[in-house]
Amino acid sequence: MWKRTTESYTDWNDRSNAEQWRANWAESCNTYLKPEDKIDHRSYERQGVEQVPTIHEGHVAREMGERSERVQTNKDIKTGNAEMAGISAVLAKVQEEARNLRQRIVDLIELMKKRAEEKAEAKRVAEVKRQAEQSARPAPAPRSAEPTPNVADNFLQKLNADKAKRAKPEPLEKSVAGDFLQKLNADRSKKQAHKDREQTVNHDQGGPEL
CATH class of the missing domain: 1.20.5 (Single alpha-helices involved in coiled-coils or other helix-helix interfaces)
Structure with missing residues (x-):
């Protein structure tokens, strides 16, 4: 066939x-x-451009102007693309500021790390210097060991003091015999004084002496 x-x-x-x-x-x-x-x-998609492509209008649609559906569609597409371009510009600016801020944070972290290392190194050097000065300083003379009193020593000292106190004779006036002798002497003194007064009275009256 x-x-x-x-x-x-x-x-x-x-x-x-x-x-x-x-x-x-x-x-x-x-x-x-x-x-x-x-x-x-190339198309916008192949270029990596976030933009909606317009459609073909033709001479008839262009002659009709805004009354044409194709012309009105392209007008809406262009308005949307303009808004999208504005958003993209703002987004690009935000991304740039974010990159700058991230770099500033990295620089600040590096600065803080460097200062911390410098501080640690200065502290280490000061400690080494202090140890060197302490090693060069003469050692102090050893202090004599002093006995530390304990409870047994205190008890023995008190017991010895009590024994010494008891072995020492008390004064006469502080004993019982001393009290008795003092009282007896006082009575004798009183009797002698009374007798002396009676003799004085009898002598004045011419009476016989006792």
Whole structure:
């Protein structure tokens, strides 16, 4: 059975060729464009750009203006892309500040670590110096050991003191015999005084002497 076949004598429908043609076209255009106006034949997705591409409008839609659905769609896409670009700029600024803050924190940690090491080294040097000075200083003379009194020694000292006190004779006036003799002498003195008074009275009256 006969079957129709199509033979292609050109490579215009080859996608790889279309990609090459678009790249060549962009390169030729960028030769005459300013850096800020340069074009890229790649899609936004391939470029890594977070932007929604617009759709093809056509001359009919452009003639209709904002009444055209395609024109209105592209207008909304451009508005959204502008808002997204603003958000991306703010996000990039925040990320830059975060990187700067992170670097400042790293520098501060390094500074604190360095100061701590310097402080520890100064403390170690001071301790070594103190030990060296202490080693060079002459040792003090040993103090004589003094006996420490204990309970047994105190008891023996008190017992010896009591024995010495008892062995010493008490004065006469502090004993019982001494008291008795003092009382007897006092009575004798009183009787003698009474007798002397009676003799004095009798002598004055001319009576006989006793």
